[in-house]
Amino acid sequence: MSTMTDPPKESFKLGMLIYDTRYRSITIQIVALIGFLILAGWLINNTINNLAVLGKPIDFTFLRDPAGYDINQRLIDYNSQSSHWRATVVGLLNTLLVAVLGCITATVVGVIVGVLRLSNNWLVSRLMTVYVEIFRNVPVLLWIVFTMAILIETLPAPRDFRGEDPEASMLLFDSVALTNRGVYIPEPLFSRGLGDLPILPDTDSPACAIPEDGGPVSDSCGMFQISLDFLLIAAVFLAGLYASSKIRQRADRIQNQTGDRPTTWYLRLGVVMIPTLAVLAILGFHLGMPELQGFNFQGGIYLRNSLIALWLSLSLYTAAFIAEIVRAGILAISKGQTEAAAALGLWPNRIMSLVILPQALRVIIPPLISQYLNLTKNSSLAIAVGYMDLTGTLMGITLNQTGRELETVLMGMLVYLSISLAISAGMNLYNQRVKLVER
Amino acid sequence: ATLDDVKARGKLNCGANTGLVGFAAPNANGEWEGFDVAFCRAVAAAVLGDPTAVEFIPTTGKTRFTALASGEVDLLARNTTWTFTRDIDLKFEFVGVNYYDGQGFMVPKELGVSSAKELDGATVCIQTGTTTELNLADFFRANNISYEPVPVETDNEAQQQYLAGACDAYTTDASGLAAVRATFETPGDHILLPEIISKEPLGPLVRHGDNDWGDIVRWTLNALISAEELGITSANIDELSSGTDNPEINRILGTEGSLGEMLGLEADWAKNAIKAGGNYGELFEKNVGETTPIGLARGLNAQWTNGGLLYSPPFR
Amino acid sequence: MSEMSAQREIDRSHMQVSDEVAIQITHMNKWYGTFHVLRDINLSVHRGERIVIAGPSGSGKSTLIRCINRLEEHQSGEIIVDGTELSSDLKNIDKIRSEVGMVFQHFNLFPHLTILENCTLAPIWVRKVPRKEAVETAMHFLEKVKIPEQANKYPGQLSGGQQQRVAIARSLCMKPRIMLFDEPTSALDPEMIKEVLDTMVELAEEGMTMLCVTHEMGFARQVANRVIFMDQGQIVEQNEPEEFFNNPQHERTKLFLSQILGH
Amino acid sequence: MSEMSAQREIDRSHMQVSDEVAIQITHMNKWYGTFHVLRDINLSVHRGERIVIAGPSGSGKSTLIRCINRLEEHQSGEIIVDGTELSSDLKNIDKIRSEVGMVFQHFNLFPHLTILENCTLAPIWVRKVPRKEAVETAMHFLEKVKIPEQANKYPGQLSGGQQQRVAIARSLCMKPRIMLFDEPTSALDPEMIKEVLDTMVELAEEGMTMLCVTHEMGFARQVANRVIFMDQGQIVEQNEPEEFFNNPQHERTKLFLSQILGH
């Protein structure tokens, strides 16, 4: 037996930085950090030098200058005298608009196609496969350009609606016009409207300038205006939904107690619809029909071709991926689950809603959300069809007119990054909530 | 200095358009052709003695200035409008004007419009990334009429939209309009409106600060213009370069004086430049003139002696 | 295969076989594509009978019992369950499925629902039983399979034996008159097999009509009225358990038994 | 648990225990987070000793032997292997790891390499042995574990027992002076357990110092000098095998043995 001795008190040696596991990791990290800082410093130093040579120090004041160009689709007030900053916001809103619309459509189409690919009708499932393969294997940019070309070439021009015996006519009782400039649909108007609520007063906005005659500032002064009519209707509608959900809860209770589920759909429909309709009537709701006047249709809501092309192509492209995700998600739920449910006597629709979907969703949603992310990022290809999104305004015309590449591109990247991070944060939250409980 | 770089490289890097009818486009053999392209070749011939010693670097409206500023191209010959801010704020040097243009409108005849001021409420196609957007906004604002801009990336897409009736009017530089109209199936169904809403002096540009290089490009352009004025053509240049009675011709062709040396080039620099594709008039006729499908008239781009604006300073 | 350790004396008093026919199969044939899986099956099961089906792998045992509650469709012949003929008529299928409970080899519990919800789902949605009542029934059967305390856990948190017992309870909650078992113990660890078999013996004691595909010969001896031996999609031999095990007639049966018991 | 069928008389002539200490553990403690897995472990192993470690699941057996070759880090106390103290010094760790071989429950062979490559990898890259020599050694040990003919197959093509023997050969190729085994047979089918135990017995006969976590009591009886019983992270009892099995002292040991042997 060896005798026990006290371990010799080690003194710190330089070699320990490398060979001692306790210090080694710190050493590596510090080396990594220094390496990173050197690289970053080098890049920044180069940038500063280069900018000095070019005579363009980093400077964001250009954002306050008037933009000078017009944007056709603007969700907030904007004209060519507004600032570049405002043009950026207009672009960002356009980006968000097409992203949200695209995600919704892509999901709907993707789910339908994904389910149909599993159809027992050979022809249908084959057609869906063809759709998925064609869309997945051709670049999205090509689809965007394609869709735009199709819209332009196949739909009638406004001039075709003109004349004694027009070549084209409006649809749905003259309320919808499909033209190669876009789609005009009726817009909601209120003859006794409540006006707008400006929020975020924006001193840049021309509307906020104090009129020369010293009169009051126009009431459309604000970064955004929200229609009070819309707020009121939404509030009433939501209240109706709330009441309806209460009715459903009552039905659930009754079912729990007696086993029979009372028929409530008409009650629920009524509780939602009647107050909403009443408010609409009070506000003097009517539809503003698009009408051919001058060069264009006037009135109505105008969905420009660029928006439609981008929206359609992004949705269809992403839907092809979503279809695969949905299909894989459903297939991932083993056949045993369906059989067990069928053996219990559940009907196919109930099997789907009670057994398959709740499980499939857990598999589907995470990749689905990353498709949303892709769609949002792909929406930056809007410039290919002249849709004025963030890339078109800030990183497009603004960059080009002001020559501020560094500032605009960095800002643009930052905005996209924040959108992406927000979406992924949402996804992580969801993932944590739905984890299956395991041993 | 740029000149040394170019000589060392043996090639001129010339920023061109990614494709604009008559001004720059690759042919089936992959060779670039067009009016701007021909100017680049002339510069290459002047500097290196070889009109084919050019690399064409396609640039878009967005990338062109960066390409020039970063030194990626030695010269930008891409119908770029000479403006104050580009000259001063963006720190470039325009060496002259090789095409006087102005922004105009094209509309279908059947629209029944005879003036741009009647375009209230019209949908107008514009190419983004140029000065046209700003001019358009200013024009409609000044006349207090409304319009709907439809921005498009390339000339091609603009044509497509315009022909399909997705826009009522197409606005770009008048030369571009004429060129585009020429390729239509029925050019006669479209008219150019009389208003020219802007001045668009298009010219080659180089980086600020390298004056020697700027001089070479400027005087190559001037040599081409002077050559037309003095009747030097690619056909008679060899004959003329054996000596003439006109001292200016002799100076240009390097048989008299030492202009080439002053520029740091060979004595026959201008001769090479002119021989590359011909004088200004020849280049114009060959690429965009009335005999081509594009069919542009000389108009403002005629020599001053013919009532145009082309006016080269004297070679002396 | 683990023998049941305690061959306890079971109470056979309820295990009366009535004259009433619960399942009647005549000249039933089934193909998968061109492959003839079930060939001219004739079988009648009386109410209260407990039948064990044995046979080599691929002989069509699973297919047979899956045909009985129409998880598979047969192509010719007749299957009458509780007086209702199985045809493509959806109403008949529904009726039969709510009369016939089925327990699978891999349990097939719904992993996103708690044990209790697994058990109440079908009664509530198919039988339209009030939730309160459904919960009571479920707790009753969970007690019977001896895991009432797990009611609020998720299937993933239970051991295999516990999961299989939940699966049995889930079927029982629909108050079926016939139970089908498809190798209920073959995916389980040896310690857990006993728990499940005990539960099944208890069910048998209460007089449930049972068709059970299993290789647990101890179980067959203990509770079955009849053992059916299948090979190549046909019923090759059937007999009372003692006779079947001690005195097999057909060559195939002998071979099979020698393999399975000689182990 | 399968008893070893042939309790053959083994040759104990080599199995001498020297006075030299191979492993010395003093007052060693280890925590996972705040959970105290190993509590004041004191153990010295002499060269040539064969120690079996037993104990209920979760008692810290694996953790203990994983500490010995620093797959886990201990937080206090001292572990001296072959005179080298296990500290955070990488050189010591490397030295000890090449002295100590380890065999895992799940073999952990490298599936993308052939058996031979599995065995020559570490000698070539760690010991810098010429390839030819490494191959020779590997074949030697593969013969010893009786599967030289499998040398060019991939692990996936072998049975579990063969894989485990390869894992042993792989460790031996590094010529370790001490071997650690962590339940080497518990992932195997009963038929294969014997093959692996035979190999281990042979190793023991040659006088290898061995620490073996196992529940194979036949093996323990046959080769161990000492059995160590652990519970709740502590060494509860240690004794010579005969004494340990026939005359356990501690309550826990008794309970454990009754469970494990009464089965």
Added chain:
Amino acid sequence: MSNTHYVRSEMLPEQEPPAATTGAIGWVRENLFSSAFNSIVTLLALAFIYWLLAQALPWMVSPTWHASSLTECREIIAELGYGGACWGIIRERWLQFMFGFYPKELYWRVVLDFILLFVALAPVLFTHLPRKMLYFSAIYPFLMPWLLWGGTIWNPVMAALGFVIGYLASRHLAPVLGNLAATILAFVLPVIWWIFLSGPVADGIASILPLAIQSVESRAFGGYMLSITIGVVAIALSLPIGILLALGRQSNLLIVRSLSVGFIEFIRGVPLITLLFVASTLLNIFMPPGTDFDIILRVIIMVTLFASAYMAEVIRGGLAALPRGQYEAADALGLDFWMAQRLIIMPQALKISIPGIVSTFIGVFKDTTLVSIIGLLDPLGLSRAILADAAWNGLVWEIYGFIAVMFFIFCFSMSRYSMYLERKLQTGHR
């Protein structure tokens, strides 16, 4: 209860299934007309297909192959009274679509390069091929740029020499200097070699022994050749970077991990087009004054960074699929971190990741169309340039259709291949 006993006397033979359930009729009935609803759907689908073909076919069948300008083409169509597509432009320009402005007489180099690419990939993708072919795979990364860009052979040789130096350092310095120092030197020495020595040495040797082929500027690259070059180079370069990033992301060193995560999430969070803007407008600003990469090189850098972030995630998936036991076994055998990675972990993780790598490649390849937005002449960019030719100005569908079909063929065959691999990896587990 009496008929309990039964023994079959003779076994039944297998019989044919009822006629209606097999054969073509059975198939049609089961797959197309199994219910009234299904029949309606089938008819609707047929009608849709008919409509689609009726629209597209007459346009496509257009004998305009020999037209040499749009006007000529229009005349032909007007004469025939049917058709609509002008295929002449494809005949005239398809070589340009394939090779861009690459010198005609050197096309063989490009073709050879891509054939060799398959030879180099073969041993990686098909494991039953002789292992010796892997040597060629190792040489290929140096051969490929040389064939494409041309120039002296000494440049690729010197570049390869850097790796040899690294290898020798790690192999032979370890016994002298210890493992860590050797590892560090194995990284540092090649870098020093590449930055300071390889250029002059290459020039030196080239002046003595000028082995060179005609060099081609990257500006001459265009069309599909450009797309494939960007795609292949970016994927190949992104592999090592992706591996390092994946390891960094898995590491338990906080700073290393945060840097990796930061990089990966940043790149994945912004659209590729913004990265291309950086390439076209900013990259030169970040570099020391006077540096001038050509734009294709800059694009390749940015696309590589982009692909690396995605690659890192793919490889992370492969790493996560490896059982912990593999790490522990490597540790227990005394392999150090890098050895374990190189010999044990990466070979397995990469193999698992191949399908993911292929789909990343498809994604990158499709995304190369974005370079047209910054003025590079990939097929899409080229189509715009070509349409600026006065002879063809005004065509759209023929060209977009051609580009789309080509992309479809490339991507579809690759995605099928990756699906095949996925299946093989799932089932063919040795």
